[in-house]
Amino acid sequence: MRRPPRALHAVREALLWVAAAGGVVCATLVVLALVFDISLMMFRTGSMAPAIPAGSVAVVREVPAREVAVGDVITVDRGASRLPVTHRVTSVEEGQNPGERIITMRGDANDADDPFPYEVTTVRETLFSVPGIAPAIVWLGHPLVLGGLTLAAGLLVGWAFWPQDRDDRSDRRRAEPVGQLT
Known part of the structure; x- marks a missing residue:
């Protein structure tokens, strides 16, 4: 049998390297998310524009509310039935309970x-954001x-x-008996 053309072999190797690199990136991101307790926040509205326009994704990290200062961009939860909100802090006051x-x-x-x-006792602090990638992340998450x-x-x-069928003489030589054992 004939060996596949070199171009086909090169395409296969390139695809495997791309897939391997993608796997390494994904595994690294999962480890970083677990170690540093970070998550992603997608922006559907433009209420934080121009700093964070609609369609952006922000990387956020949970922190105690006592670490929040005026000017920070944070995410707070608004209960189970409503989506969280991410806005800039305009004032911070002590609560009734410690923390x-x-x-x-x-x-x-x-x-x-x-x-x-x-x-609040905890919030999610915005570390940085990347504009325009939320639609791609949503698309990649679709079941199909x-x-x-x-x-x-x-x-x-x-x-x-x-x-793979190979036509290498060296492969055939290795398969031929070298001699008899006595």
Whole structure:
């Protein structure tokens, strides 16, 4: 049998290297998220524009509310039935309990503070944001896309490890008996 063309071999090798690099990046991000207790926050509205426009993703880390200062961009939870809000802190006051803070916030694009202050013991501090990648992350999380990526990865692995017919004389020489044992 003939060996596959070199171009096909090069394509297979390149795809395997890209997949391996993607796997290393994903594994590294998971470890970093666990070690540093960080998560992602996607922005659907432009209330924090221009600093964080709609469609951005922010990397956030949970911190005690006592560490919050005026000017920080933080995320607070608003109960189980409502989405969290990420705005800039405009005032911080002591709460009734130790570690509790009463925080007033405002979106950079808003003319007024949020209607009610937030009583919190922990918040998520915004470390940095990347504009425009939220739609891509949402798309990658769709079940059909995840299924397609899984299928493609499986096919790539199968293709990489599928037995190859070789026409190398060196392979045939190794297979021929060298001599008889007495």
